[in-house]
Amino acid sequence: MTTARSLTTLSGVISAVVVAALGFYGGWQRRWMSDDGLIVLRTVRNLLAGNGPVFNAGERVETNTSTLWQYIIYIGALISGSRLETIALWAALVFTTVALFIAAVATAKLYQGNNRLLLLPFGGILYISLPPARDFATSGLEWGLSLLWIATWWFLMVQWVEDARLRWGIKYSYLLAFCSGLSWLVRPELALYGGLSGLMLLIMDRKNWWKILLAAIPVPLAYQVFRMGYYGLLVPHTAVAKSASGSQWGDGWFYLMDFVTPYHLWLGVLIAAAAAGLRVWNATREASISVNRRTVVIGLTCGAALIHFLYVLRVGGDFMHGRMLLLPLFTLLLPVSVVVIDRQRIPTTVAAAGLFIAGMGWSFATVLGGHPYQLPEGDEAPLRIVDERIFWQLATYRDQPTRYAEDFLTARNMNNFVPMLEQGRAAHDAQLFQIRLSQHPLVLSWEPRPRTTEHTDLADMPLSLTMINLGMTSMNAPLDVRVLDNMGLANPLAGRQPRVVNGRVGHDKNLPLEWQVADSAVPLDAVPSWVDKAYVKRAREILYTPEYQKLFASYRSPLTFKRFLANIKFSLGAGRTLQFQEDPAAYQGPLPVVDPLPINWPRDIKLDPVR
Template sequence: MNQARRITFLSGFLSAIAVAIFAFYGGWQRKWMSDDGLIVLRTVRNLLAGNGPVFNAGERVEANTSMLWQYIIYLGARIDGHRLETIAMWAALIFTTLAVFIATIGTATLYRGRPLWLLPFGGIIYLALPPARDFATSGLEWGLSLLWIAVLWFLLATWSTLANKTQGIVPTVTLYTLAFWCGISWLVRPELALYGGLVGLMLLIMHRAKWWKILLVAIPAPLAYQIFRMGYYGLLVPHTAVAKSATGAQWASGWNYIRDFNDPYWLIVALLIAAFAGALMVALSKQTAGGVDKRTPLAIGVILACATLHTLYVVRVGGDFMHGRMLLLPLFTLLLPVSVIGIARNRSAALLGAGIFGAGLIWSATAIIGGHPYQLPEEGEELGIVDERTFWQLATYRDAPTYFAEDFHTARSLRDYPEQLAIAQQRNDAHLVSYLKNPDPIVLSWMPVPRTTQTTGPNADLAQMPLSLTMINLGMTSMNAPLDVRVLDNMGLANPIAARQPRMPDARVGHDKNLPLFWQMADSGVAIDDMPDWVNKKDAQAARKALYTDEFRVLFESYRSPMSWDRFMSNIKFSLTSGRTLQFHEDPEKYADAAVSVEKPQIYWPQEINTAGDRK
């Protein structure tokens, strides 16, 4: 290796180290746990206890978007005895750190053999954004998603620089590793299938003679899990996609989400600086010895196409209710080709490169110093898009961000929750209902509702249901409850009936479905006459009758009836037919004339719930 190449290699490696340190420090400084992150941990608790990959024992509902993330935390918990929140935090932070390191090395690979000083660039811009550092932890799969994208980029860059080496073990291993990595894309997050699909299609075109080998490597892992998902859960997609109607279009909300992310930081300025950095990269590649590898423009073009299409998808579905979250992955991807910037020996080129690098640092400093100030809206105002980390710190009246499940006890909606839950368990009640105890000032509380004594006749199966409760904030309620308590939400992440409600027009993105309380209590072990006064008993009676009709019963059988080979095969059929489009009416009277075709209709099957292995 000559002197020039050593400088390029060493400066690229040091750039990767520098940006990794920034990622680790920035993520550690802002470490926290979100309510949505706690949702993942509830499934992990059930896995550890032996109840399966479910949110509520006895109900096969896939409440997490990322299959791999929950199993990574599960494996970590099997190895390590720390709290699940701590395991999730460390896994996410380590993955984020590795992601920016690998991404930088991948881009530095494109400059291989060129006499340049390399400086960190794209990763610095990304990490300067407060939400990028927030979601370096949070309990969600963003660190894993970044790592998957970074490894994809590294493999793609390596593949492109081996353009003239069609034989040998390294090009062959790179090709098939890249094919496998494309295949597992949607096991990380469903929308990453866009990345895996586009890159995989490119490989099939570029290596037409090896198409069957590429497919043989890429398909088995995702196909195996897809068959499992269809047979076990009775769905083609994660249940979260059903709950959030991920195929719907809300362009206006999506544009508002873009503005919410851009405006506080003038992100468009950073993207323009990055565009100049990209133009400089192209110019340096043409001027330096060796030119540019013939596959490099294709690799860069494909990765930029992935970022662009991903952004359009986020805008189309209406964005998100968390500030910046859903745009972090496409932004990270967009910045990959400029993860480093080259400083040439030529004086004019060196000055230009230094100027672009300095502009990027100045913008990054303003984004870090300016931050993203956030205050809770006034009482009665729409929450809209929130800074989730600050929101939960304010909503729990804490001096520091939430980290453990019990940190959420001080939230207004969890007032009296631990005490009333303990009472309901001790009395073997059927339901724990949240209610407005005082309107001004607002005081929320919880009320146990007794279990029906009916053990024979219609609805007798519901008497065997576990203690149930419903709250919009599914994470903090579920992680502060034992596994033998059935925790649901009115939006549908863990409740298939709610997930198949029609969307409410103009509602908050991600919160645009709502299952009325009378439906929730009808699907529990509460006697109609014992329901609280504010529950419409006539509607509850009609809803309970509707639950036993064929349309509902087929759904209940898919995720509640005991698993067997016949049930597995029936679920596959259900997932390919009515399971794709099934939707319910909010008005139970719509089912007044619906048929109940079985002699002894059943919508709940009692199952043993293991709690001995719980890791709360």
């Protein structure tokens, strides 16, 4: 006969299975690939080819925010030999599914000692009902991995509440310490979560402090030393390009309203808060030896999520609808991943059942309502926040969302990209420029320009091109083509520009075309007519000044042990603070004209392996 306690456990497992199944179905139904997701895959291609963890061979630039995500795709490619887009899609979707399952199981374990409870799926269903939550269950980005880390972190903290041990005697607290240390390598802002849980462990288990540090520190410390020596930075280069040093609360509030309004999300949050409040009220009437630890864990989880939420608002949000608010929202819902029906307390049972029905009603309405989106009218209409999945489907004139790199070739700004790129490679040209064939209607194309015949270090620069949409260009180009962007994700010159006042969040840096041409093998007499030659000439001279030379050496010069040590020093000094001005007139004084130090070094570029 099934006991009451086993029924509680069984209902928790069933709840986890239900929410995981719904999450998998919802994510699969909306599967797609984003342009930003393709950026990750370019680095994986270079890893597979043997060029190292770089975006452009010969330039040590870390363009991916999540360190672990790129290596997970890399390992998947080594094992399966499948297309990178397919590996990224399946990994993200499976991670999201497992995260929803673990979150529900972990929350159910908080109630496993009570033999009269029935558990129903709740918080995970509220989360996955949101269109952006299902969109970013794939997309090629690390959101699935981030959810999995958060869910695992939550599960380990619940095990710590009970002071649980693995079968071979290792305490879960040490696994929690290890997980906390990995947070920085999943996404930098998750260090907030890992830091708080690590601090909690050190305070609550002071006598074993050295074991906790031994579990938490070695892996992230080893990678941090590697990052400083290899890339010359303390943080991923994306953090330099998207510097969060200023406050943009107004933009953050606008971003929040863009997320909340279409789904009446405030109502879903109120229902979840009421469910949490009901559970807290019931908990005050229950005696438990672990109630203090449980309170600490739940408080820490919600506190970390709220701080994360405020951080997103402070930096101005994002340019993708809902994306940056998904992780703190998922975390806030963890304590109510399941809703509790206490079969021996009729009033609270009725209240809990009512909240469950209300939550499922809101979720159902949210799924049905979706998120209607249209492209802004007019070619010059500003883009602020977009529904990225629908945006790229419309911008590529497709009946289905983009899923592979070649799907983006039908976008207007990719017109003639592949044939003109191949023409430029065949002629050993220097730069591929985007050109405008007509204004009304707007028709774009590409045009290669020849390479300098002068014996300078820039003459060995690979065929280069620049476009803000870094993923679609880089994944449709061979690895011997240098692909850059004007806002700095792959271009340190652009990443160290001052922020554009009132610029689009996440796209508020811009390197003028003249600087891009200056840092290429294009001779002055081949500069296009719409580019200021005098500006290019002056900019090219400025590139050889000491502060620029130090930057170029940090990520372009051959990696020797001496360079590795120099990069560590650079990362602690100028690597943190160096900024440039876009106006050449801002650089005064004599410039070197005789035997200047190089800013470009020969590179051995390996192409994609034949698979």
